[in-house]
Amino acid sequence: MKFGREEHARITAAIREAERSTSGEIFCVFAHRVSQHADVVIAWAAGLALVLPVLMIPFGFNPAWLPGFSAGWTAAHLAATEITVALTLAAYAAFQLLVFAFVCLIGCIPDVRRWMTPRTLRASRCRRAAMNQFLAHGLHVTENRTGVLIFASAFDHHVEIIADKAIHDVVDSGVWMDAVAALARHLGDDRAAEGYEAAIALCGQVLSGHFPATSSDRNELPDRLVEI
Secondary structure (H helix, E strand, O other), X not given: OOOOHXXXXXXXXXXXXXXXXXXXXEEEEEEOOOOOOHHHHHHHHHHHHHXXXXXXXXXXXXXXXXXXXXXXXXXXXXXXXXXXHHHHHHHHHHHHHHHHHHHHHHOOOHXXXXXXXXXXXXXXXHHXXXXXXXXXXXXXXXXXXXXXXXXXXXXXXXXXXXXXXXXXXXXXXXXXXXXXXXXXXXXXXXXXXXXXXXXXXXXXXXXXXXXXXXXXOOOOOOOOEEEO
């Protein structure tokens, strides 16, 4: 999902239009991903590598299941027991390694990795990334503490809106859900620019009701979308 020059210009125009009627400041960030979630894939791989071989034991798992771990002859002598045990352990370890490698490999597929990562973990990491962007771009140091961040992560399919203290004190957090839903819906339809325009307009309506524009207003933040 990419934003061209025209899409950036449209979002800038939407921010400026929304801020005409409010002293609030709206800032937009689009993250292609906030984390590789590699730790989640490794956890899945390690867990399945430990569990799957154990689950195969009731089905008669033995070295012959893996190429190269059976000579093709059945040994009846007691002296062959140590060799059989060693081959079984080696086959077990090899099976674990194959499972681990396979899970890591399919975890490289974006849709699979997203499925592997719990929704709550994705939301938590997106919220942390959004807060970092909120602080990094100075939304917390506006004169009247009226900055609003509209944040979305494409890979994580997550939208976050963060409002500064002055707004948070008078606006219920549930009010932003319409803007969140509008942006998420348009992102799902691969219409990101339209999504940001809709979310910006809705946020502007909320802000104008509580923080109307005044003659002393000045533009404290850039009117643009930042891609990371």
